[in-house]
Amino acid sequence: MGFDLEKSGGGKNRGSDQNFSIWVEKKVQSLPLDLHEEVEDYIDFLIKKRMKPAKKRVGLTWKGALRDDNKKISSVDLQHQSLAWWGH
Numbered sequence: 444m445g446f447d448l449e450k451s452g453g454g455k456n457r458g459s460d461q462n463f464s465i466w467v468e469k470k471v472q473s474l475p476l477d478l479h480e481e482v483e484d485y486i487d488f489l490i491k492k493r494m495k496p497a498k499k500r501v502g503l504t505w506k507g508a509l510r511d512d513n514k515k516i517s518s519v520d521l522q523h524q525s526l527a528w529w530g531h
Contacts, residue, residue: 471482 471479474482
């Protein structure tokens with residue numbers, strides 16, 4: 444808008460993180476005030492998009508659940524039942 448992207452350090456050849464920060468700040472300042480919150484929301488979105496979700500450990504709370512069952516169920520039977528539950 445009011446300044447040259449290449450001369451201000453923006454773009455792929457920005458030179459340093461400080462130059463890029465200055466470039467972004469000038470860009471944001473050139474926007475109407477009502478768009479500043481939208482810019483902040485977009486930055487937050489980009490940060491969340493790049494974050495890797497925490498890996499969850501698989502719990503073994505089910506371990507031994509069929510021990511006292513009178514029926515003898517094989518692992519293959521369990522696999523077939525689970526596929527049926529999931530609609531496969």
